Amino acid sequence: MSQLYRPLNILGFAYREIKQALTDLERMFQLLEEQPEVVDAPHAEMAANVTGRIEFDQVDFHYDPDREILRAISFTAEPGQTVAVVGPTGAGKSTLSRILYRFYDIAAGAVRIDGTDIRDMTQASLRAAIGMVPQDTVLFNDTIGYNIAYAHPDASQMQIEQAARDAQIHDFIADLPKGYDTLVGERGLKLSGGEKQRVAIARTLLKDPAILILDEATSALDSATELDIQSALGVASRGRTTLVVAHRLSTIQDADLILVMEAGRIVERGTHADLLERGGLYADLWLRQDTNDLDMETPGTVVAD
Numbered sequence: 001m002s003q004l005y006r007p008l009n010i011l012g013f014a015y016r017e018i019k020q021a022l023t024d025l026e027r028m029f030q031l032l033e034e035q036p037e038v039v040d041a042p043h044a045e046m047a048a049n050v051t052g053r054i055e056f057d058q059v060d061f062h063y064d065p066d067r068e069i070l071r072a073i074s075f076t077a078e079p080g081q082t083v084a085v086v087g088p089t090g091a092g093k094s095t096l097s098r099i100l101y102r103f104y105d106i107a108a109g110a111v112r113i114d115g116t117d118i119r120d121m122t123q124a125s126l127r128a129a130i131g132m133v134p135q136d137t138v139l140f141n142d143t144i145g146y147n148i149a150y151a152h153p154d155a156s157q158m159q160i161e162q163a164a165r166d167a168q169i170h171d172f173i174a175d176l177p178k179g180y181d182t183l184v185g186e187r188g189l190k191l192s193g194g195e196k197q198r199v200a201i202a203r204t205l206l207k208d209p210a211i212l213i214l215d216e217a218t219s220a221l222d223s224a225t226e227l228d229i230q231s232a233l234g235v236a237s238r239g240r241t242t243l244v245v246a247h248r249l250s251t252i253q254d255a256d257l258i259l260v261m262e263a264g265r266i267v268e269r270g271t272h273a274d275l276l277e278r279g280g281l282y283a284d285l286w287l288r289q290d291t292n293d294l295d296m297e298t299p300g301t302v303v304a305d
């Protein structure tokens with residue numbers, strides 16, 4: 001009899017596993033359906049020859065209608081300028097960059113590029129004008145060369161290497177036994193957060209966009225890596241309007257404008273020197289940084305993610 005139970009047990013287990021998998025799939029589709037849809041307006045036009053002037057004009061935003069995330073955000077970045085956003089965790093810094101890329105539509109106000117509301121541009125042309133270096137870059141199970149060039153299959157080996165040089169990752173790659181043919185990703189060489197971010201910067205350099213968004217990795221980086229990223233960013237942002245979501249103050253001291261956010265609002269703005277002189281939240285964060293990690297909680301901050 002017990003010989004019969006075993007296969008039945010296994011069958012029962014398999015049934016439960018499959019049922020759970022189907023439930024998970026169903027839930028995933030529900031979630032996908034719940035995502036607010038960003039669609040091109042019928043009159044949307046191609047954004048061409050973007051110079052990169054960015055303007056947030058009294059922007060309000062929420063993911064869920066009952067929880068306001070951004071309130072009355074206004075700032076302007078002139079072409080070629082670097083604007084850095086700092087503030088405690090959950091303040092809404094990354095949300096700002098997602099809105100510029102138009103992952104989500106806003107509740108009130110306007111976001112303009114070169115004076116045109118981004119809702120009046122096709123999403124394809126908007127995103128062609130923006131290079132996004134996210135916190136965590138997804139790598140394909142392929143060679144590191146492929147990973148740098150995947151959006152530009154026509155790029156020559158020379159162009160790929162130049163982008164890697166500018167992103168301060170070439171020497172690292174050249175030292176690998178198989179160089180640019182080294183397999184990376186889940187089934188290959190695992191790259192650190194800082195290395196992945198430099199691969200993403202190299203990708204962006206090949207794309208050559210007018211606007212660059214850099215969402216700094218939150219993970220602590222050793223100081224050599226941080227210097228490499230800083231100098232990669234220096235090259236990448238040259239001649240482009242750059243929005244940096246900063247988790248370390250050391251990387252943004254030269255920014256043209258620093259926005260200090262707290263609980264969805266801009267509470268201070270200015271250059272590094274302006275803000276230190278002001279003696280407010282920025283100066284406080286500056287004095288308190290010991291590991292250069294800004295993601296400290298301030299009193300009253302809700303940490304929700």
Ligand code: ATP
Binds near residue numbers: 089304
């Ligand atoms: P960190 O420094 O930790 O990266 P942040 O300042 O970048 O934080 P955001 O990621 O912009 O903060 O998040 C702002 C708020 O929005 C947080 O309270 C977060 O929980 C919430 N939030 C972020 N993404 C979503 C989402 N997809 N759906 C609902 N709420 C979200």
